[in-house]
Amino acid sequence: MPFISVEEATHKPYDFVVIGGGTAGLAAAVRLSESPSVTVLVLEAGRANLDDPKINIPGQFGATLGDPEYDWAFFTVKQENVNNREMIWSRGKGLGGTSAMNFYAWIKPPAEDINAFEQLGNPGWNWEDFKKYSKRSETFHPPTEEATGTLAHTYNLEHRGMSGPVQVTISSYFHTLDTLFKETTVNMGLNTVQDPYGGDINGTWIASANLNPKDWTRSSSANGYLFPNIERPNLSVLTDAMVSRVILEPKEGEQDRTVSGVEFSYKGITYLVKVAKEVVLSAGAIKSPQILELSGIGQPAVIAALGVEPQINLSGVGENVQEHIFNTLVCELDPATPHETLDLLLDPEYAVKAQALHALGQGVYTSSLTSFAYFPLHQIDFKESIAIIDKLEKVVDAQEKQGVLAPGLLEQLRLQISILRDERVPDCEVILYPGAFPGKISPELGKSYCSLGSFLNHPISRGSIHAQNSDPASHPKIDPRYFESDTDLEILVQHFKFTRKMLETEPLKSTVLCEVLPGPKCQTDSQIKEFLKKDLSSTWHTVGSCSMLPRKKGGVVDPQLKVYGTKNLRIADISIIPLHINAHPQTTAYVIGEKVAVFIKVDSDK
Numbered sequence: 001m002p003f004i005s006v007e008e009a010t011h012k013p014y015d016f017v018v019i020g021g022g023t024a025g026l027a028a029a030v031r032l033s034e035s036p037s038v039t040v041l042v043l044e045a046g047r048a049n050l051d052d053p054k055i056n057i058p059g060q061f062g063a064t065l066g067d068p069e070y071d072w073a074f075f076t077v078k079q080e081n082v083n084n085r086e087m088i089w090s091r092g093k094g095l096g097g098t099s100a101m102n103f104y105a106w107i108k109p110p111a112e113d114i115n116a117f118e119q120l121g122n123p124g125w126n127w128e129d130f131k132k133y134s135k136r137s138e139t140f141h142p143p144t145e146e147a148t149g150t151l152a153h154t155y156n157l158e159h160r161g162m163s164g165p166v167q168v169t170i171s172s173y174f175h176t177l178d179t180l181f182k183e184t185t186v187n188m189g190l191n192t193v194q195d196p197y198g199g200d201i202n203g204t205w206i207a208s209a210n211l212n213p214k215d216w217t218r219s220s221s222a223n224g225y226l227f228p229n230i231e232r233p234n235l236s237v238l239t240d241a242m243v244s245r246v247i248l249e250p251k252e253g254e255q256d257r258t259v260s261g262v263e264f265s266y267k268g269i270t271y272l273v274k275v276a277k278e279v280v281l282s283a284g285a286i287k288s289p290q291i292l293e294l295s296g297i298g299q300p301a302v303i304a305a306l307g308v309e310p311q312i313n314l315s316g317v318g319e320n321v322q323e324h325i326f327n328t329l330v331c332e333l334d335p336a337t338p339h340e341t342l343d344l345l346l347d348p349e350y351a352v353k354a355q356a357l358h359a360l361g362q363g364v365y366t367s368s369l370t371s372f373a374y375f376p377l378h379q380i381d382f383k384e385s386i387a388i389i390d391k392l393e394k395v396v397d398a399q400e401k402q403g404v405l406a407p408g409l410l411e412q413l414r415l416q417i418s419i420l421r422d423e424r425v426p427d428c429e430v431i432l433y434p435g436a437f438p439g440k441i442s443p444e445l446g447k448s449y450c451s452l453g454s455f456l457n458h459p460i461s462r463g464s465i466h467a468q469n470s471d472p473a474s475h476p477k478i479d480p481r482y483f484e485s486d487t488d489l490e491i492l493v494q495h496f497k498f499t500r501k502m503l504e505t506e507p508l509k510s511t512v513l514c515e516v517l518p519g520p521k522c523q524t525d526s527q528i529k530e531f532l533k534k535d536l537s538s539t540w541h542t543v544g545s546c547s548m549l550p551r552k553k554g555g556v557v558d559p560q561l562k563v564y565g566t567k568n569l570r571i572a573d574i575s576i577i578p579l580h581i582n583a584h585p586q587t588t589a590y591v592i593g594e595k596v597a598v599f600i601k602v603d604s605d606k
């Protein structure tokens with residue numbers, strides 16, 4: 001009987017309280033409740049959003065973006081290196097969290113990016129371990145013969161989970177542009193990857209999606225993990241419950257502190273739920289640091305400025321923020337070579353027909369994003385890439401001499417430089433969106449477009465996220481400090497040039513009528529830089545704000561995800577990722593949720 005009233009949520013202590021019913025949070029809660037002898041309560045600030053077609057029907061990318069019923073719609077502070085823009089950071093609100101709003105790309109990171117976690121001081125966080133937990137979270141449904149006939153999709157079942165909660169498959173609907181993308185990227189020298197789920201994603205390949213092939217609907221943490229276990233008597237969920245802070249027991253000597261309860265508001269009234277064993281904070285990379293600070297955990301000066309009494313001094317809370325960013329190139333397609341793109345959904349008649357087809361498991365409403373390519377920076381322009389990396393290394397050397405880098409950052413940057421120098425490890429990502437990417441241009445009815453996104457996935461710039469007042473409902477101050485490091489902009493310029501070259505390469509070339517964004521007038525490096533700043537978007541993949549690192553190196557949690565200085569507070573969301581990964585992060589969020597439950601079980605069995 002998981003959906004409970006606020007009275008039921010507060011009348012007794014729970015063994016485990018999970019703050020945030022999102023991607024990692026629900027994975028953790030459901031795994032913890034596998035043991036019938038413990039009680040688990042999930043507090044989620046948003047609504048339940050059950051069976052909502054706006055969430056569950058694919059093909060309508062971005063349908064919930066900016067809608068306060070589904071989206072926290074955070075904003076950054078003005079970004080001085082990006083024309084002073086205040087940029088929107090969407091995040092899912094409601095059960096499922098961001099897994100209920102994302103764009104379905106089911107991607108596992110390159111092995112080297114996960115091994116980097118271990119190299120930074122986190123024993124046990126390596127690719128072999130990641131693979132095990134990631135398999136546990138998915139059920140892969142191999143594509144139908146029809147799908148493999150349309151676009152060759154190869155896979156290796158050894159690397160796929162076959163009985164996990166999230167349903168994963170290859171979309172049955174392929175866009176004709178997908179074939180052109182694949183052939184064009186191969187013609188530009190990229191590898192064809194046979195299986196991108198075994199730790200090597202370097203090349204061009206077809207991605208799986210978190211789609212349930214039974215009815216071609218979204219598979220999220222809500223309908224994957226939670227709903228099938230909805231009848232568990234020991235698992236309770238309260239929605240519309242906005243957590244403000246955790247309550248720490250008074251300090252006793254030098255001992256680590258115990259969390260005794262969680263404070264939250266429900267319909268304007270403040271409540272407290274008592275905790276018997278542990279709290280798992282899974283409010284996402286933007287709200288988790290805010291909740292820590294409102295609880296008195298973080299930098300004493302930041303906390304005192306909120307009017308809150310500092311309790312645990314942790315300099316890393318809200319620091320080391322890293323964000324994926326991207327630019328989009330949009331072109332209009334030649335009507336002589338017709339493609340059924342997502343732009344057709346602008347026509348209400350077409351959209352109605354597509355809905356009817358979805359009910360039959362066909363048409364664009366069954367589609368996901370399919371075409372992905374990852375490659376090292378060297379592959380764009382060897383000489384330029386070496387120049388960019390050498391320049392970065394000189395800057396880092398100077399910063400080391402001046403002693404201006406935050407604790408632990410030097411080690412991260414040295415590792416990033418070695419990854420950039422490694423000719424096997426991909427740094428860049430390009431994807432195809434079969435249509436005008438939402439919000440980028442005003443598409444004209446009757447025309448078809450193709451968008452190519454260039455992603456910067458190993459950013460050098462570091463930002464911060466901090467509470468700005470004592471109101472838990474107000475958004476924290478988000479400052480990613482985009483392009484604080486010139487390297488990020490320089491890499492994106494190279495990346496843009498590579499992506500643009502795709503339009504000059506067959507077979508894509510023959511189907512492109514003209515470039516719409518940025519258009520032919522944008523040619524010189526300085527014009528390209530201006531375009532990149534104007535067009536830049538967040539990819540909504542923030543990490544690092546509660547980094548898993550040694551405490552002296554700015555760490556907030558240890559390798560078992562326990563917050564330093566506490567006995568029973570862990571964090572399970574992507575805020576703990578210490579160094580960004582070259583992959584869309586939902587698979588990693590699930591791994592984090594799976595792992596925290598195991599850490600807790602192991603500790604309770606001691």
Ligand SMILES: Cc1cc2nc3c(=O)[nH]c(=O)nc-3n(C[C@H](O)[C@H](O)[C@H](O)COP(=O)(O)OP(=O)(O)OC[C@H]3O[C@@H](n4cnc5c(N)ncnc54)[C@H](O)[C@@H]3O)c2cc1C
Binds near residue numbers: 097
């Ligand atoms: C538009 C968009 C598209 C994306 N597309 C992809 C994609 O295609 N593939 C991919 O891999 N990744 C994608 N991502 C990113 C990915 O989905 C997320 O990184 C991942 O789901 C984050 O998981 P999480 O557990 O860290 O946080 P979340 O899933 O965001 O969970 C946090 C939860 O905590 C709740 N919460 C927050 N504050 C409180 C509070 N005070 N009290 C109670 N509850 C609270 C939130 O409502 C939410 O439910 C996308 C993200 C966005 C925004």
